[in-house]
């Protein structure tokens with residue numbers, strides 16, 4: 106018997122398992138690690154004065170009144186999370202989305218209140234018209250067509266109103282052409298040259314935004330978003346979009362969603378010298394939550410594995426609804 110075993114002995118100069126033998130060794134050779142500072146936590150703020158309302162399709166995620174959002178931000182900061190992405194849910198919708206640049210609108214009031222109470226938190230704000238328009242599209246509509254240049258004009262006003270309220274970054278998520286350059290110029294003219302732009306540069310027309318649209322009550326009332334958001338089949342086009350946004354003045358570029366687009370994140374990181382963000386979107390969050398609720402998956406391990414994969418793919422910054430849960434484990 107002993108002879109057989111010896112004969113079976115391989116003479117290998119490399120045995121990769123030597124580097125996996127103990128926890129200490131595995132830690133030594135770990136290539137990627139998550140930090141709490143990598144996360145941006147999306148927050149939904151509404152005009153109602155009710156207690157936080159849980160989003161049915163996003164367990165653990167709430168719509169907050171402004172005061173509660175401020176409290177939530179303070180809690181995030183004590184967990185070590187340093188950035189939020191703010192989404193305002195307005196009561197007033199109209200065809201022209203004019204509530205989006207009301208200096209006393211829901212998002213503008215939230216920015217001011219959070220800046221006052223939690224001044225060190227980095228506030229990013231969503232810039233797009235979908236929650237503000239009756240039809241639910243990210244831009245103005247005429248005869249069923251999403252107008253580009255007219256929309257950009259409104260986005261500029263919206264961006265300046267966010268900057269005036271105290272936003273650190275505006276985050277245009279609309280995918281209109283030329284909006285980064287126009288917003289940069291509008292911010293500069295208004296004296297907000299220090300306000301940054303986090304551009305949703307490669308944003309795909311994705312099925313994974315469903316729960317977010319529930320949370321925001323912002324699903325499009327007709328058609329889809331395929332004339333402005335990208336075709337999931339395309340990656341070269343993502344590089345062109347990123348190149349344009351950087352040339353127009355974007356400070357950070359984003360790929361969205363994250364999980365079905367890890368290859369795009371990697372290519373953007375390799376092709377450009379700019380901070381790259383990825384959005385671990387609502388549907389990606391809800392899938393894990395739903396499977397975990399059924400006992401089909403280990404929620405914590407799946408969450409950490411997913412976040413790590415986004416970082417490993419090349420994202421410097423991760424927008425994620427898991428930010429708090431992950432920060433508690435780090």
Ligand code: PBG
Pocket residue numbers: 231233234235243278279313314315316317318330385386387388
């Ligand atoms: C709206 C916007 C969307 C998301 C962020 N900003 C939805 C959409 O484009 O329809 C999605 C976020 C998520 O699913 O978590 N411009």
